[in-house]
Amino acid sequence: MHKEEEREFRAKISQGLNGEELSKPRTSPPLNGACLGYDVSMWYPYFEKDEANGETYKRSQADSKRAKEICSSCEQKIPCLAYGLQNEKFGIWGGFTERERKSLRRKFGIELVRRDPVINIPGMNLR
Numbered sequence: 071m072h073k074e075e076e077r078e079f080r081a082k083i084s085q086g087l088n089g090e091e092l093s094k095p096r097t098s099p100p101l102n103g104a105c106l107g108y109d110v111s112m113w114y115p116y117f118e119k120d121e122a123n124g125e126t127y128k129r130s131q132a133d134s135k136r137a138k139e140i141c142s143s144c145e146q147k148i149p150c151l152a153y154g155l156q157n158e159k160f161g162i163w164g165g166f167t168e169r170e171r172k173s174l175r176r177k178f179g180i181e182l183v184r185r186d187p188v189i190n191i192p193g194m195n196l197r
Contacts, residue, residue: 089178096153099163104144105137112137113162134162141165155180 105113115130115137141147147164154163155171159182163171175182 089180091148092152092155092174092178093180094152096149096156099153100146100149103146103150104140108140112140114160115162116160134167137162138165156183158182159184 112133115134141150141162142165144150144165149164151164151166151171151174154161154166155175155178158171160168166174174180
């Protein structure tokens with residue numbers, strides 16, 4: 071996606087919504103998004119700064135760019151973004167990074183619900 075297209079996409083979402091659609095409770099991400107079948111690591115570009123080198127950083131940047139391109143063409147980007155705003159601190163959701171979602175949360179007054187993962191083993195609940 072070109073930078074101008076990306077700016078237009080973000081402006082449309084940021085200005086075109088009043089937060090109502092983004093605030094509808096979402097407990098799971100859409101299961102039929104354009105990302106289906108891709109390596110999930112593209113949506114979680116992360117590297118340790120101490121261990122990063124030029125190649126690691128470039129790969130992370132390329133993955134982020136590709137993930138955003140896939141999101142931009144997805145019909146589920148708004149529900150995905152809404153889920154990410156409400157439930158996910160990390161990763162790219164609906165084409166928006168962690169920092170971008172943080173800004174949208176402030177703008178629309180959306181609270182991040184931090185859910186503890188629960189591992190269910192017969193007779194035990196581990197948190």
